[in-house]
Amino acid sequence: MRWSEIGGERCSIARTLSVVGERWTMLVLRExxxxxxxxxxxxxxxxxxxxxxxxxxxxxxxDEVLRRERYxxxxxxxxxxxxxxxxxxYPVIVSLMSWGDRWMDDGSGPPLRLTHLACEGPxxxxxxCGTCGDPVTARDVRATPA
Amino acid sequence: MRWSEIGGERCSIARTLSVVGERWTMLVLRExxxxxxxxxxxxxxxxxxxxxxxxxxxxxxxDEVLRRERYxxxxxxxxxxxxxxxxxxYPVIVSLMSWGDRWMDDGSGPPLRLTHLACEGPxxxxxxCGTCGDPVTARDVRATPA
DNA sequence: TCAGTGGGTTCTGTTTCAGAACGTAGCAGC
DNA sequence: GCTGCTACGTTCTGAAACAGAACCCACTGA
Numbered sequence: 001m002r003w004s005e006i007g008g009e010r011c012s013i014a015r016t017l018s019v020v021g022e023r024w025t026m027l028v029l030r031e032x033x034x035x036x037x038x039x040x041x042x043x044x045x046x047x048x049x050x051x052x053x054x055x056x057x058x059x060x061x062x063d064e065v066l067r068r069e070r071y072x073x074x075x076x077x078x079x080x081x082x083x084x085x086x087x088x089x090y091p092v093i094v095s096l097m098s099w100g101d102r103w104m105d106d107g108s109g110p111p112l113r114l115t116h117l118a119c120e121g122p123x124x125x126x127x128x129c130g131t132c133g134d135p136v137t138a139r140d141v142r143a144t145p146a
Numbered sequence: 147m148r149w150s151e152i153g154g155e156r157c158s159i160a161r162t163l164s165v166v167g168e169r170w171t172m173l174v175l176r177e178x179x180x181x182x183x184x185x186x187x188x189x190x191x192x193x194x195x196x197x198x199x200x201x202x203x204x205x206x207x208x209d210e211v212l213r214r215e216r217y218x219x220x221x222x223x224x225x226x227x228x229x230x231x232x233x234x235x236y237p238v239i240v241s242l243m244s245w246g247d248r249w250m251d252d253g254s255g256p257p258l259r260l261t262h263l264a265c266e267g268p269x270x271x272x273x274x275c276g277t278c279g280d281p282v283t284a285r286d287v288r289a290t291p292a
Numbered sequence: 293t294c295a296g297t298g299g300g301t302t303c304t305g306t307t308t309c310a311g312a313a314c315g316t317a318g319c320a321g322c
Numbered sequence: 323g324c325t326g327c328t329a330c331g332t333t334c335t336g337a338a339a340c341a342g343a344a345c346c347c348a349c350t351g352a
């Protein structure tokens with residue numbers, strides 16, 4: 001099977017990866033969540049090559065994760081902003097970061113600190129059950145085909 | 147910058163992607179969480195080609211996300227099982243799945259249903275603040291360099 | 293003796309990628 | 323009017339990664 005065909009699988013993980021699973025795509029989104037909007041800035045901050053970045057931005061726009069908006073005329077200039085669909089990827093980004101903080105630390109501690117604005121405490125991101133609100137690990141869950 | 151060098155960045159997201167960001171790796175882990183342990187089964191269920199699968203299993207083992215264990219002798223047979231480090235990737239998998247359920251539905255509903263064993267309710271996975279326990283979205287968080 | 297199983301490796305043609313160069317449409321300074 | 327500078331890409335070329343098929347090896351069972 002070709003990687004480009006995983007979007008057709010009946011699996012939400014595979015379908016999500018067909019949108020955000022390409023090389024560099026997650027780093028583009030990381031920068032989007034940090035407020036980056038312009039091609040040059042994405043290029044510099046992610047390190048992706050220009051052709052690949054152009055392709056990723058095109059695809060993310062087609063998938064409605066980003067929205068391409070003109071911010072200047074003559075010549076036309078566009079920037080890329082997260083849509084609601086894109087903003088909803090935040091838990092993915094945060095869980096990747098959280099795992100890296102815990103398991104990929106080189107001894108110098110987490111590169112970024114997240115503060116929960118509502119309680120002013122450290123975010124300490126947790127996977128919780130939406131029904132009872134308790135924290136959840138892999139062992140607490142049963143999966144059944146729908 | 148080459149993709150193979152992102153592990154050296156001072157960013158937990160980039161570092162995590164250096165472990166789980168290759169094509170097929172997430173699908174291998176998806177199957178691991180479903181209990182799959184053997185090469186042939188991974189190959190059939192993920193759709194990755196045999197050389198790529200072999201390489202991914204090798205790398206995940208080197209990164210201590212999976213552990214390679216002999217389950218038979220003459221000839222030796224090995225299986226791949228999640229370590230604690232691997233099990234801790236569960237929030238990443240679940241958040242990918244949750245986003246796919248919400249945004250990539252083709253009209254036939256979620257392919258898999260998750261039940262939280264503690265409360266017997268649907269998991270409805272949520273990103274929560276570990277300090278106050280409340281649900282969190284992208285807008286509720288401030289990031290500061292450490 | 294012959295087929296089947298499990299876990300890979302090897303080989304070959306195709307696809308994707310990295311980096312540099314180029315294009316384009318304006319603007320600022322001189 | 324000429325020279326750079328900015329922003330956002332596209333084009334080109336050699337290198338790397340991938341997909342699928344074939345093969346290898348050490349057994350087992352018929």
